[in-house]
Amino acid sequence: KSYPFERNSNHSLNQFKQFNYSKQKYILKPENDFSRGGITVIHQYSDIINWLNQYKKHQKWVLQEYVINPLLIDNKKFHFRNYILMIKRPYSDKLELYMYNKYFVLCAPITYNLNDKDLKGHLTGAKYCDVRLVTDGLMKQNNINFSKIKKQLIEITKDLGYLGQKELFHIYDNQTNYHLFACDIICDTKYQCHLLEVNNGGIGTEMNNLESKMCPNGGSLHDTQTIKKLFEDIIDIVLKKNTNDDFIELRIGQESQLEHFSNLNNNNVYIYLFIIIILFLCFYYFIMKKKK
Numbered sequence: 001k002s003y004p005f006e007r008n009s010n011h012s013l014n015q016f017k018q019f020n021y022s023k024q025k026y027i028l029k030p031e032n033d034f035s036r037g038g039i040t041v042i043h044q045y046s047d048i049i050n051w052l053n054q055y056k057k058h059q060k061w062v063l064q065e066y067v068i069n070p071l072l073i074d075n076k077k078f079h080f081r082n083y084i085l086m087i088k089r090p091y092s093d094k095l096e097l098y099m100y101n102k103y104f105v106l107c108a109p110i111t112y113n114l115n116d117k118d119l120k121g122h123l124t125g126a127k128y129c130d131v132r133l134v135t136d137g138l139m140k141q142n143n144i145n146f147s148k149i150k151k152q153l154i155e156i157t158k159d160l161g162y163l164g165q166k167e168l169f170h171i172y173d174n175q176t177n178y179h180l181f182a183c184d185i186i187c188d189t190k191y192q193c194h195l196l197e198v199n200n201g202g203i204g205t206e207m208n209n210l211e212s213k214m215c216p217n218g219g220s221l222h223d224t225q226t227i228k229k230l231f232e233d234i235i236d237i238v239l240k241k242n243t244n245d246d247f248i249e250l251r252i253g254q255e256s257q258l259e260h261f262s263n264l265n266n267n268n269v270y271i272y273l274f275i276i277i278i279l280f281l282c283f284y285y286f287i288m289k290k291k292k
Contacts, residue, residue, distance in 0.1 A: 031060035097161035129219025152193040
């Protein structure tokens with residue numbers, strides 16, 4: 001569950017005081033920063049206040065429940081990265097939604113220990129120079145059933161597509177508008193996957209040809225050929241040149257609550273209204289019967 005808030009929101013901060021930090025840890029991060037900047041693990045309420053005072057330049061923050069039982073690769077915490085392409089064409093109000101059928105894992109630099117105070121075991125990302133292409137061999141080696149995960153990646157992508165359909169608009173009229181997004185998703189040992197964040201896709205494509213600059217001590221970034229093919233396929237899809245690509249086109253479904261962000265689902269509102277109406281009718285029937 002995630003709680004977006006602003007640093008000067010007393011309502012949110014008072015709400016956080018009520019959390020049971022002995023049973024649940026949290027991740028605190030600014031809404032917009034780069035390369036894991038401003039992220040920390042929260043063990044108690046005072047950690048939130050101290051961290052906000054340390055990073056005063058950020059106004060908008062997100063507090064997330066910490067996934068304490070993540071799947072591991074080589075005993076390291078990691079998250080999946082998948083790429084989503086959204087297209088709006090000038091002759092249609094429909095949003096086209098595609099998911100790249102190649103995936104990466106981005107690992108932490110040291111082994112995972114829930115109680116370790118060293119953030120390097122808790123944070124994952126390309127900056128730590130352990131980015132790997134998802135393959136059958138890698139998944140089998142770490143006893144991970146990727147088919148269970150892929151189904152959830154598709155559903156999360158559909159949810160994002162629904163939001164895109166509602167919120168995105170044409171930047172350039174009478175032209176095709178498109179954008180690539182990179183989604184970071186973590187999955188736990190019960191195969192429940194959780195959306196961490198959605199990034200500008202161009203940011204999340206650091207390739208191995210940059211390894212010498214970004215990873216002076218060695219390591220790996222996104223496979224160059226896979227990322228090259230990603231952008232080639234985007235051009236083909238946008239220009240409708242051919243269908244020889246590695247993207248999956250998805251149909252945008254109905255609205256669903258995305259990753260348990262702290263808000264009230266519209267479907268719940270309708271349920272509550274329905275219950276109120278039924279109770280009112282029962283009460284009305286009782287009164288009328290009593291009068292007779």
